[in-house]
Structure formats: C-alpha cells, structure tokens
Amino acid sequence: MINFVLRRLGLALLVSLTVSFLSFMLIFLSGDPAVAIAGEGASMADIEAVRSQYGFDRPILVQYFAWLGQAVQGNFGNSYYFNLPVTDLVADRLSVTVKLGLCGMGFALITAIPLGVIAAMRPNSIVDRTALLFSVVGQAIPSFWFGLILIVVFAVQLRWLPASGTDSWKNFVMPTIVLGYYAMPAIMRLTRAGMLDVLNSDFIRTARAKGSSELRVMFKHGLRNAIIPVVSLAAVQMGFMLGGSIVVESIFALNGAGYLAWESIARNDLPTVQALILIFSMFYIVFTLIADVLNACLDPRMRSS
C-alpha cells in the first residue's frame, strides 16, 4: 500500500511539472505579458519599460527555470497585476473556492446517491422517471442561467438570500446549489446504473434469501459494491469544482481562486497563473489518489493489483 502511494506521488510530481511547463509556454503564446501588465492604452515606452523591468527580454526557457528555481523553494513571487505575494493572494482566494467546492460536492452527493438508489429500486417507475427528469434538467441547464434565475427568485423577489458577496453562510447557499446541481446528474446516473447491475447479481439474491431486511440489502450489500465507480467520478468532479467554478464565482461575486485564475490568464499574470495551475493540478492528482485509496478500502480485490 505504501509503495502504491509513493509511486502515485512521484507520478503526481512529474505531471505537475509538465503542466506548469506547458502553461508557461501557452501564456507566452497568447500574447506579450508586458503589454498586459502595462494595461490598455499603454504607450510603447510604457511597454518597453515593463519588458526590461520584468525580464521578459530573456529567453522563455531561462524565464521558466528562474521561476521553477524559486517555486521549489516555496517562493511564487509577486503577482504582476497586484504586485502582492502570490502566496497570500492565492491563499485568500482559495479559502472561498474550497468552501464552495466542499459544499457543492456535499450537496451533489447528498442528493445524487439517495436518488440513484431509490431510482434503482423501482426501475422505470414514476419515481425513476422523475429522478431522471431532475438529472437531465441539471445536466442541461447552463450554470450562469440557473444562477441568474436563483438570484431573481431568492434574492430579488423573496429577499431570502444575498445575491453576491462572501459575508455570511447565506452567501454560499445559491452557489452551492448551482455548483452541486451541475455535478449531481452524473453521480446519480452512475449510482443508479451501478445499483441496477448489483441488484441483479447472485449475492443479492442470497442476501434476500437469508432474510436480510431490504434496507440492509440495499445499503450494506448493494451500495457498497455499486459505489466504487461513483467514488472515482466524485473525485474527478471534486478536482473540477475546486479549479473550475469560474462561472459560479463570477455570477455570485465570490472572488475565489477560479475567478482569479480566469482573470489572471486574461492579464497574462504569469506568477499567479502558474501558482494556481500547480495547485489545481495537485488537487486533481490528490483527489484521484484519495479515490484509489478509498476504492482499495471498499474493494479488497483492488489492494493487491
């Protein structure tokens, strides 16, 4: 088990390095960072001054390794845009994103898994069809639209919830629903499919024949086996949520890391983009790792392979 984890960690490091190298190159391809820093309407003299001040006149590879050398020492430099330490900036924004991601995932799991199980218990019934409709709608509604509708109803008309900001837990209710509802359908469908598969297998018949209660059959014998692919999917979704809630963060003005990443790309703010990409890729890698370990706990067969 320890070997397995170590090997995965080593791989994770290589993946992060590759990602950071590629993103560094892509940013240079997308336009001159000096132009972005000098801002719209900057004169040529402004841009030249910025270029030499930030060292953009050096070869790209030299610049990349200079960055890497600092980064491995934990120094991500200052944001070109805010001129503040990237570490502070990212830490501040990340706390919002992590909160939102965890709440969104929690919401998705709490709604998706029971719905999936119930749908599987009575396939093709009204309950199943309703659950299907619910998930199809979730898949089909674009988040920005759903977010706006929630704002119109709950913030503007009913005045129950604030439309934007991060002042209290109330600010997170609507974003959580929007983000969670987006991730929910896939988890629910996978749970349902897994349950249907498992419920037809021999050991379930055996369990029922033993006289186990239906609840016990469903959750102890059924769900435990059906959930394995769901764990993997949820891990990937979690990585996505922590890095990709740009739309939700922007609609509800949450000022999180996703929005910061999006804006920093537009501003060619290399140090910030690089730090965020490194963190986001680490999220993916760590969550996939956690999923593997969890699966190994759920299914002893996986431990040996």
Next chain:
Amino acid sequence: MKRLRNFAQALAATCLALSVAPAFADKANDTLKVAFTGEINNVDSYFNTTRGGVVLQRAIWDGLVHRDTATGEYVGNLATSWEWIDDTTLEFKLREGVVFHDGSPFTADDVVGTVEFIANPDSGVVTQRFVSWLAGAEKIDDLTVRLNLAEVFPSALEYLSGPISIYPSDYYAEVGPDGMGLKPIGTGPYRVESVKPGESYLLKKNEDYFDGPKGSPDIGTIDIRTIPDVNTQIAELFTGNINVAWRLPSDLAQKLDGTPGVMVTSASSIRVGFLMMDSAGRTGDTPLTDVRVRQAINHAINRQEMVDSLLKGGSKVVNTPCFPEQFGCVQEYVEYQYDPEKAKALLAEAGYDDGLSIEIYAFSNQDYVEAVAGYLSQVGITLDIKMLKFPAVLDKMMNDAAPMVFMSSGSWSLNDVSAIISEFFKHGAVDFARDDEILEWLDVADTAVDPEVRKEYYGKAIMKITEQAYWAPMFSYNTFYAFTDDVDYTPTNDEILHFVNMKWK
C-alpha cells in the same frame, strides 16, 4: 453558446425589470454602495491601470490644479496660483492649512518628494506617459515650489489636474507603492478605511477636507465591491445592496430605464471609436494602401445608424481622429457621408469591382465590429473578424500583422489631443499611417507653448488624416450609469465617478 447566453441575460433582465419593486437603499446609515466590474490592480495611482483606480485616485488624493468639468478652466487645488518662470519651469504657490488623512501637514516637501519619485524612471511608475515630462522639483519655501520639466510640455496643467496627485512624501518613502496601495493616505475628500485587494474598498468622508474647487463630500461612507457579472449588479441594485452601477452595456441600460426606484442616466464620454487601416502597407501587399479603398470604407459605414441603434444615449458621430471637445481637436476635416454607391464607385475605380476581403482585429465591442462588417459587405468588402484579448491584438499590431483594427481610445481622460493623435500618428508601433508630414506637424504642436500655434498644427494633422482617410473615425462613446433613485448625481464626460459630488436626495 454566446447567443444562448445573450438570450438568457435578456430574459433574466426582463424578469427583473417586470417583477420587482426595488428596496430602499442605505440612505438611513449614510452608506453609498458601489459596484465595480473589474479588479483594481493597485490603489496607488501611479501603479494603477484601471478605470476603477482612477475613481479612487480622485477621491483619495488631490492634484496641484483642478479642471472645472463644466467650463474646462484650470483653477487652483492644492496650489492657489502658478506662474511659468520659463518654458520648462512652473512655479506654484501652495494652499495653506491642508492636512493629510493621517494629520500631517501638507507642505512643499510633499510636492518635491512626490515629483522627484515619479520623475525618476527607476521608481518603476507603470503609467510612464503621465510622468515622463517631469524632470524634478525644488522647494523655494514651505509654500512655494518649482516644477522642472524635462521638455517643453504645453499640456502640463492638464496632467497636473488629472493623473498627478500629491502624496505625503515621508509616509510614501517609508511604505512605498505597495504600502500605499494597501493603506493609502492623501489629502482628498475621502480617506481609506480598508482595502481588500481586488475585492472591496471602504472609504470614509474626510471631515477636515479643505474648502477647495472639488466641493465638499456629503455622503459619509462609500462601500465599493467588485461584482464581475453585470446581471448580478442589477439584481443587487434592485435589492438595494448597491446604489451605483456604472459603465453598463447600452441594451441592459435601456431595459432598466423606467423601472421604479432605479434611475438610469448617461453621459457622453471622451472615448472615441475608430477603424485603423494599414495605409503604410506594413502587413505587406494590402488593398488598404490605396486611398480610394480607405475612403470607400469611410463612405460605406452608416455611423449615425450605429449611434442611434447600438450606442444610444449621449454618443455622437465623430469625424475627427479625436473627441470634438478636446483641446486641439479642430473641427475642420474632410467629411465622409454615408453613401454606399459612392463607396462602390471608389472601389471600382481602385480595381476592386469583384470585391475584396480584409482581416479585422478587435478586442471589445464585437457588436459594433459586426455592424461594420455588415455595412462593408453591402459594398463588396468581406471582413474576416478576429476577436482576441487586448494584449494579443496589440501584439499583432506591433508585429505588423493586423491590416485593420477596431480600436477605441479614452485619451486617459485627458482633455488634450496629444493624448490620442500624437499617440497614434508619431511613427510608434501603433501608427498605421507612418506619415512624415504629420509627424513633423505633431512635433511642433506637442511642444509649442502658444495655444494658437498648437491648434494650427493639430488642425493641419487632422485635415490630412481625414483627407487621406488613414482612419475611419466612428463615434464618441457613452457611459451608462444606474443609481437607486435616492442618489443625487450628474455624471461627467470623463468616465469617472466623482464621489465628492454625490448626495442623498
């Protein structure tokens, strides 16, 4: 997807407009809540490149002089009077009894400290164009100071009334630009309570503000938050969680207009939109080097129709490569009336009866660019539209790869054509014309002390630019503002929110 999004936004805006009785704003606790769309990079104005940062600068600090937005005249602000000693020396008498927000007195040392800092290229001031004309400053006595100019610079007072603010020199030397950005101190009508970079800014009325030309602040607290999505801003306006939203898209502003409790106003802005055409042939062999093709393009676009149906409000058709009310924007030019037949004839004369295709680069206002493409297609010109991010477009321009660009310039709110014509026609990388004669005239106009001489030479340049159709000047922009109806404020044409002039009704 984009269309779907537009549709969704329109629908949401309509739902909002139809269904809502707006709440009462925060007049009760004397807090004006303002939404900014973009993140401000640094509140220190010498390291800021955003419009929101300029708004903060005008609230927190003062300049030596002030330009009255109504009359256009310069009056003393931190200075009470001034005198040109020679062409490159300007002497100021300073106002007595002014104090900074931290209680320290304002003296000649602060002027010297600030000017010496910003004039030094090593200080890394990002907006070099605002400061490069300054060489330094010397103190004559506590209330008299001389500015030394690096060159003859006739628009000095305009710059001193705009981007150049006076900082407390001891404090600035101690904390530097980053410290100033996080904890700004100035003499202005509002002092800064807190800054959360990129997120929020809390300002309090400066109770000790001197009786100056800006007026005196009325509203106690200004609470500014970054809300990136305009639709969310509108929702917050309805719920009374914000009182001010600005720079709204025109279609959204139109929908909001007439909603009870919300007041939509617009002010014409100094920003001018234009098409730049590669007349110098920098991109290689392009039809745009033929003056008839450029004139045809000027004739083919119905600018009045674009102003009426797309920009609306106070925007106007512009025939000059500058904003008509700017100093030096002489209104004598060759006019190109909307005349598609004439455009076709000019194209035929140039040998393009079968039509032609041109790439156009743009970074904003896609709707305007598409309208232009529509007009041009009617005379046989196919535009291949490339929408890119601003740095990418500028990259293309600097590397001679953009035959045509849709651009706009707000002249950095400076009321002097040197901020636009001289920027685009003095053989820099963004000069698409590279006309030697124009360069010569602009050199004279930029450095002449006599305003009449300046006007004469800018006028010559404007005449030739329009005659040669180097650009297709299009229109002036328009800024839409939305306020809750308890806010009393008349917007100005400089694209700046002046908190000091805002009151409760």
